[in-house]
Amino acid sequence: MTIAFTFPGQGSQTVGMGKALADEFAEARAVFEEVDDALGESLSATIWDGPEETLQLTANAQPALMAVSIATMRVLETRGVDLKTHVSYVAGHSLGEYSALCAAGTFSLADTARLLRIRGNAMQAAVPVGEGAMAAIIGLEFDQVEAVCTEAAKTGLCQIANDNGGGQIVISGAKAPVELAARLASEAGAKRALLLPVSAPFHSALMAPAAKAMEEALAAVAKSAPVVPVIANVRALPVDDADEIARLLVEQVTGRVRWRETVSWFAENGVDTLYEVGAGKVLSGLARRIDKSLATAAIGAPGDIDAAVAAILG
Template sequence: MSIALVFPGQGSQSVGMGRSLHEAYPESRAVFDEVDEALGEKLSTLIFEGPEDRLTLTENAQPALMAVSLAAMRALESEGFAIDKAAYVAGHSLGEYSALAAVGAFSVADAAKLLRLRGRAMQAAVPAGEGAMAAILGLDAEAVAALCERAAEGDVCEPANDNGGGQIVVSGSAAAVARAVALAPSAGAKRAIPLPVSAPFHCSLMQPAAERMAEALAAATIAAPRVPVVSNVAAAPTRDPNEIRERLVRQVTGQVRWRECVEWLANAGVERLVEVGSGKVLSGLARRIDKRLDAVAIGTADAVREFAKG
């Protein structure tokens, strides 16, 4: 069976995630230790004990989710699963960094440092209260793009995440996103839900963060990944370090084309998605995007052992 490994993004974090991996696998403990050392603080204590409001901060959630994903990956490897058994890897937003670290393009330490910087840069790009995001349910990508155009009125309102299953997130100026929410029912949407986020991610307002990440990624060491990485902004695979660098910069302001990424994987012959890390968001979306796909989530020691049994 052809499989792809997928790595979750922000919103999948929860206090206590990864604790069973830390307790059961020395290889997983080593990942948490490496992240703590790279950041110069005990992020692992925040991951395991909270408080939740601090873990949810973008600058903490991003490296924390990567740490748990890589801890799960190392546990899988210790049970005999070689990364080369995957045909492709992909990750949702920050999860793309987790995917790249899993296949050797980044070291764990470098991924942690880049995600800490990315989280801070994205948070700082727009003053608090000036940006917003909302989930639009029940419209296709073309209809949401048209809705954003109507709602913008000279402000920024753009599709940010096409998550599949009829869920597309829009991002931009607070006033424009509020107009999109108000207009959504008349456009045929089932629901429009403002999201409790701290900044308008994945839209053109993130340009200052993209510039900071361009500098950081230019100085970062990126090796050719052992497995092709299907990137968010292209919905297509690459193993070229320069292309990876360029796509990660574009990702800050660009749309997360998750539905298209999963469709690409299914059309490339992938039969099973294995979500590696905290939560079950991506595995839950898989069959809603393409009914041919089987999916499983692996974020605990028990799930690793179960998967290893075959």
């Protein structure tokens, strides 16, 4: 069995996530406490008790999802799962790439929490509310969506933000061009083309101010080579140099999340099992649609731990 660990991105957050882990495992509870200390506030209270609208804020959702993923990792580690020994690669969807890098030792937990708070605030502040938009296009191939974006971009910025695979592509940019692209996608035969309830046009060139903020933040933080290679979002290839990782994280703010290509890379390079570490099962579902040869499992609740440890340790 050749394993990769994947880490979820924004959209997987729910009020109460990670609470059962923290209640049952001291090592998980310690992760939430460290994140709270790093941010100077009780983010864990928001994660577990809400209100939902506060957790959904980008500046909270990003470090919150990372905290749940790393809490899960710490429980696995205390039960004998060693990333370097048992896992060949890590990857994460958008903010999940930071979770993957924290798990692999590139950033400390406290620094990762602070980086994601900076990232969330910077992404939110980059574009005035109402000027940007994102839309999910379901049922068209990549080339078809790219053509739609090219046509809509004649009126303003519109680009592919997430190539999630399985016929699911997210576009991002200025509000009117994205709305036009969604209409054009429907006319081109998309099963669905729906605007997403997001507060900013993530992974588009409009995020350039946030990319600058992340360049400065990443330059100031301690970085180490990951203990296993990370498959970078914007490259869909393994990277293990700390400085290159930082450059690609800056590029990721305005660039496309190449998740379909990432999962395909796993399947083409000997990986047969993907474990989704943290909240939800979104990435597991995407992986099954991208390549049915891959086995998938999600680890995010106490009941998932024993089965995962038994399978990984053999």
